[in-house]
Structures are given as C-alpha cells and as structure tokens.
Amino acid sequence: MRAPGFWWREAPTPAARLLGPVGALYGALAARRMARAGAAPPCPVVCIGNFSLGGAGKTPTALAVAALLRGLGRRPAFLSRGYGGRLPGPVRVESGRHRADDVGDEPLLLARAAPAIVARDRVAGAQACIEAGADIVVMDDGLQNPSLAKDLAIAVFDGAVGLGNGRVFPAGPLRAPADGQWRRIHAALVIGEGAPGARVLAQARERGVPALSGRLVPDPAVAAALAGRPVLAFAGIGRPEKFFATLRDIGADLRGTRTFPDHHAFTAAEADALAAQAAAQGLLLVTTEKDRVRLPATMPVTTLPVVLALDEPEALGALLRGL
Known part of the structure; x- marks a missing residue:
C-alpha cells in the first residue's frame, strides 16, 4: 500500500481524526498482543524493527548489525517472516533457487551476507538458524511479534518523518501505540537527517534509551x-x-x-x-x-x-x- 500523505503531517488532519476511533481499536489490540510473553530462544536474538508501517532502513541495519557481530567473532543468521512470499517456512533462502514471490524481497538481499531463514513461525525459524550454524539470530522486522523473546530490540526511524502524526494505523503510520513500543526496545536508531528524527532521538534520551544515528551511503x-x-x-x-x-x-x-x-x-x-x-x-x-x-x-x-x-x-x- 502507499502511505497517505496525512500520516506524515504532525498536526492532525480531518482524515486522521475521522480514522482515530479505528486506530484506537487497532492500537489496543496490537498493544495487548505485544504484551504477551515470548518463547525463550535457543540463542540470543537481535530484533531490527520499527514503530511504523513502511520502510525506515531495517534491512541495511540488519546487514550492518550482522557485520558488527562477525567482527566480534559471532556467527549470525537472519530470520525473516518473508513478507510477500508464499513459503511459510522454515526454509533457508537460496538465491539461485528462490524468488521474491517465494520468500519475499528482503531475505534475498540478506542471504548474500549470511544464512537467511524465512519462517512465519519465529520460534521454529530461530531453531532453523541454529541448524544453519548460527550462534545468534538477527531478526529483520518482528518488533510487534511477541512469539519469540528478544535479547536486544533496536527500533529504526526515518529521520525525515520520525513518528509521523503519532497516531496508530489507519489514522497514522504507527503499528501500535508509541508509548508501549518505547517500553519494549533497547535502542533507537535514526537514519538520515530531519527535525522529526531529532525529536525521536530526544525522546529516546529522555527515556534512558540509547540513541543512535546514521545515514545510508550509496556505493x-x-x-x-x-x-x-x-x-x-x-x-x-x-x-x-x-x-x-x-x-x-x-x-x-x-x-x-x-x-x-x-x-x-x-x-x-x-x-x-x-x-x-x-x-x-x-x-x-x-x-x-x-x-x-x-x-x-x-x-x-x-x-x-x-x-x-x-x-x-x-x-x-x-x-x-x-x-
């Protein structure tokens, strides 16, 4: 879907107000789901997620995290739901065998750097990562999925838009109420410049959450x-x-x-x-x-x-x- 423009306007628009009750219901359900306890993973899990729908730079972040982990002597594997793919998994992604309509687009990029597992069942997917030789899992997306406990959850934000209008889908871009999501992350990473991103970093510091920043650099x-x-x-x-x-x-x-x-x-x-x-x-x-x-x-x-x-x-x- 294309994100409507009113999501990124800080002042609430008539459309945002009209959809507010639906957003409140969606947010309450999402918050209740996020509050569930996750299963203990077979190894440490690093989750790269975001508060909002749409892209913020999660896949480049997952790749950067895996590179840092390798530098620390770890053996990372990626775990993804495989959005847009038809295979439920667990399945190890093979570029010569799988296409985007099989496993989604991001896993094909991740598999170039380390073993990548697609699984709608995150617990089974984490076990498949272990079987692929990993000693740590880097989960691309899944911040709002409670099925697997996370040792380190990093929320990625686009500096140009931040939290948008701060409202929950469909009244805004948030997948769940922001306050509940803040309580479930261990670090905030803002990619790119912009006043909205600067406000996110300020909020992170106020909450005692490590505030990280970076930028996407072209080849x-x-x-x-x-x-x-x-x-x-x-x-x-x-x-x-x-x-x-x-x-x-x-x-x-x-x-x-x-x-x-x-x-x-x-x-x-x-x-x-x-x-x-x-x-x-x-x-x-x-x-x-x-x-x-x-x-x-x-x-x-x-x-x-x-x-x-x-x-x-x-x-x-x-x-x-x-x-």
Whole structure:
C-alpha cells in the first residue's frame, strides 16, 4: 500500500481524526498482543524493527548489525517472516533457487551476507538458524511479534518523518501505540537527517534509551557512474522519494520517476513498459536493490546499492558485545 500523505503531517488532519476511533481499536489490540510473553530462544536474538508501517532502513541495519557481530567473532543468521512470499517456512533462502514471490524481497538481499531463514513461525525459524550454524539470530522486522523473546530490540526511524502524526494505523503510520513500543526496545536508531528524527532521538534520551544515528551511503563506484547520466528512476519501497533524492544528491540527471507500493509485485507488462519508456527516451533505468529482486533477471536496469554508515558504530558494538 502507499502511505497517505496525512500520516506524515504532525498536526492532525480531518482524515486522521475521522480514522482515530479505528486506530484506537487497532492500537489496543496490537498493544495487548505485544504484551504477551515470548518463547525463550535457543540463542540470543537481535530484533531490527520499527514503530511504523513502511520502510525506515531495517534491512541495511540488519546487514550492518550482522557485520558488527562477525567482527566480534559471532556467527549470525537472519530470520525473516518473508513478507510477500508464499513459503511459510522454515526454509533457508537460496538465491539461485528462490524468488521474491517465494520468500519475499528482503531475505534475498540478506542471504548474500549470511544464512537467511524465512519462517512465519519465529520460534521454529530461530531453531532453523541454529541448524544453519548460527550462534545468534538477527531478526529483520518482528518488533510487534511477541512469539519469540528478544535479547536486544533496536527500533529504526526515518529521520525525515520520525513518528509521523503519532497516531496508530489507519489514522497514522504507527503499528501500535508509541508509548508501549518505547517500553519494549533497547535502542533507537535514526537514519538520515530531519527535525522529526531529532525529536525521536530526544525522546529516546529522555527515556534512558540509547540513541543512535546514521545515514545510508550509496556505493561510491555506482554513484560516480550515475553522476550526470540522464535516468528514469522507479521504486516500490516505503518512501520512494528518499531514493529519488539520493539519486539527485549523487548528481544523476533525473528525467522521470515512477512510484509503486512497497513490496510491489511487478508484472511482466509493467517491467516491459518501464524498459520501453527508458529506451524510447534514451534514459538509463535505475531502481533499488530491493526492487531489483522483484524484477525479471533479464531486465536492463541499474541498481544503486546503499549501506548504513553509523555515526558512532562503537555504541552499537557495545550493545552487541553484551549478548
């Protein structure tokens, strides 16, 4: 789904007020669910989640956490629900065997860095991680899922939007009331700049929660190759405009953009139309890594990889070292 614009306006709009009672009911149910005790995991679990629907940078964060853990001598494996995939799991993701419609898009990216398990049953998925050789689980999403106890829960926030209007879905972007979610995390990570993100960091400090910050950095070689190139960019992620802004920042000549819902399952016709438009206009077709795995392998499209650069990696390292 595409997030409605009123979610990101701090002052409540008529639409937010109208949907407020539904949000209150949804939030009460979500809070009750989150309060359940989770099963004890077979090894430490690091959960990378967010308070809101949509993207905030969880997958780059999960990859960065796994890299830090490897530097500490640990053997991480990723655990994901596999949103958008048809396989219930537990199943170990294999890039040559599985597609996005099998296991979802994020697990295909995670599997490039470490064993990745897709499982709707998180407890069974954690056991599968152990069987894959892990001694610690990095769970991509699942903050609101109570089935598995978490040793370290990190909430990721987009600095440009923060908590949005602070209301619960569908009146706002929150998956559950913010106060209850704050009580269940051990660290807050704000990615990118912006006053909303600065307010999140201030709230974290007021609550005694470690406040971390960072930014997504484009691959320098790809960024240099795209500088000055006329491009047609498209994305089906939580906030496509973030991707388009990144392209402008690296100097790409953005001639056109197309937006799709998050986790959009591209049809063959859509892929053909995008390729045809780019060819007809003499433009380079560019998208995100996450979108690329949902497209035909033969489609002529360039991707711009990004990685998380932490402002103080030692602060996150200290949290991980204690597990």
